[in-house]
Amino acid sequence: MSFRTADGTVQAVRGLSFHIDAGQTLGIVGESGSGKSVSTQTIMGLTLGAQVSGRAIFEGQDLLTAGAAQMRAIRGAKIGMIFQDPLSSLHPYYRVGWQIIEMIRLHDHDISKADARKRAVELLKLVGIPQPETRVDDFPHQFSGGMRQRAMIAMAMALNPALLIADEPTTALDVTVQAQVLRVIRRMQEMFGTAVILITHDLGVIADVADEVLVMYGGEIMERADRRTLFAASHHPYTEGLLRSLPSYGGARERLRPIPGQPPSLLSPPPGCPFAPRCVYVMDRCRTEDPPLLPAGSEAGHISACWLPHDTAARAEVRRRVTESEPAQSPASPAGQVDAVDSAGA
């Protein structure tokens, strides 16, 4: 899919394919501008004016060709959404409970007002809002950040959707509140068998909750693997770079190994692999041909878009060679290294 902008056509997402089964959590991880949010917004028909090609089959129906009325019936009822900033997704002028009731009555025309209200209270209780019977009449500003996000979850889950799309649901929250919210999502998933697509930039959250993980960069999928494989035996150099740039949790404090350079512009994506300009393993072929997603390693379902050998042993050998030939990191020079790449990329 692409957007027309004043500066040209932005190719926000290219060649994205994935599937998700009921009760599963698919994590999509990537940095700003990797296309991780825009891809799910497209599925939901929320990217007006975008040029989209492809298909998005949900319960046998193609969402990309569905009409506006059909999409309205699906949004909220069958696919729930949670966004990063709960304050901007809740209407400040209406009571929290009213907004949940409205949501329920919009899709369920038979339910009485009193029953919908009872259901709203039940939902707020379910997501851990204290004294839901009274808090249901609060305005959004009377809720704390974590409570607002939990109210959003209550609203998204009001009609037992088959799929919940959570776009950075905990990014604006503190760690202790984040733990609460993630637990509520997990609990709801266990209770209702909801499939969850969790979009985040936080690899820690991914390690905590995702079954399968998609790594996106420059609008493309770089790698897909189950959670364990991704963290223990990643194939793609971008995934490896992401994991290496995290401060280690415990253990010795080594110098961090950032990925040099800046993310690419999507206005004029380079012809080859989008990660090539920042990749330590880059080969001539990477700059001209975009590698396809092919099976990697020994785990089923592990795919990676990279020209490096897809056999585990051969990949490890390449990694060893490159790591050894890396200049010994002296504390004085690296800023200079980054400098060189920065100015080249800018």
Added chain:
Amino acid sequence: MSDVNPVPGAASDDEVLLRVENLVKYFPVRSAGLLGKREYVHAVDEVSMTVRRGQTFGIVGETGCGKSTLGRTIARLYDVTSGKITFDGKDITRLSQRRMRPLRREIQMIFQDPMGSLNPRRRVGSIIGDPFAIHGLASGAERRRRVQELMERVGLNPEHYNRFPAEFSGGQRQRIGVARAIAFRPKLIICDEPVSALDVSIQAQVINLLADLQAEFGLTYLFIAHDLSVVRHVSNTVAVMYLGKLTEIAPADDLFTTPRHPYTGALLSAVPVPDPDLSDQREQIILVGDVPSPIMPPSGCRFHPRCPKAAPVCVSEVPQLEPRLGDGPDHVAACHLPMAAGENLINFRPTIDELDRVVEADGSVLPGGAVSEGSKS
């Protein structure tokens, strides 16, 4: 309060760059009625700490705990309500703006939002050159030369002197902020969430840059952040803040391996770990409820309404920051019932009755016991 000086480590005076004693910062808020009592936000309450030269002192805490206010009060961007700040042997608590000015060169700040702290309509060269202009130290070609030197030092291309902030990426903008801060080789840089707005790969670049500059110029950092793994990585000493109070101060590794304060323990357990095996093994302690209002902070230990170990003494008595359970003078905690090494908070229930259950292990009932697995709707 008696003359407590719960400063970890009796560091000698010339080792210490910054000493904060019983620092208090209240903000007045509008009172409820015409005759209502004037109320205050207790943003920073009786904070004492010592920052040594050439080291990094990390402050962690959640939104609204007062960590940014603490940093800004130390930089004298806010007036001090009470207490004492000694910087480089000088009492700067009550210095006038005019007398503070020469010291501004020595205390610099780096802010979270690089875009919000850079004027979008001014060119980068003139933004970084500001300190030279303000202090009248260099002008014309000389200023340009020094600015370009700085840009090069922080990993920016000096040819981009005439660009606007919008033409830089987030990481590069933060480098601009860093360049401006190090212009005069300050003694202390207060970094307020310097990397939280950046992507992981870029975040690591900026952290490394800060480390290089520290090694090169012997800088001292006060590093304020909410990301515990980042704070652990950069800091020598870490202080944990909750609702305006420091709850624990310890050498970074000690704090993460043997936290004494239950709040530290809960905070550490809530951090998602990028390691599936580790995150599967550990039992998360999930604090229930929200941080109380800093206008009416709870009595005694401010953490008691959410603490799994809360006992009557925690409600009635304010715990002091002091070494607990045989810790050295470097590791102090403000807790009546500190955690022993390896202790699991999940096994504790508060022995005060004024509240519902406060903490539960992952996998038990939801807050308030609202849901059991059977009550599916």
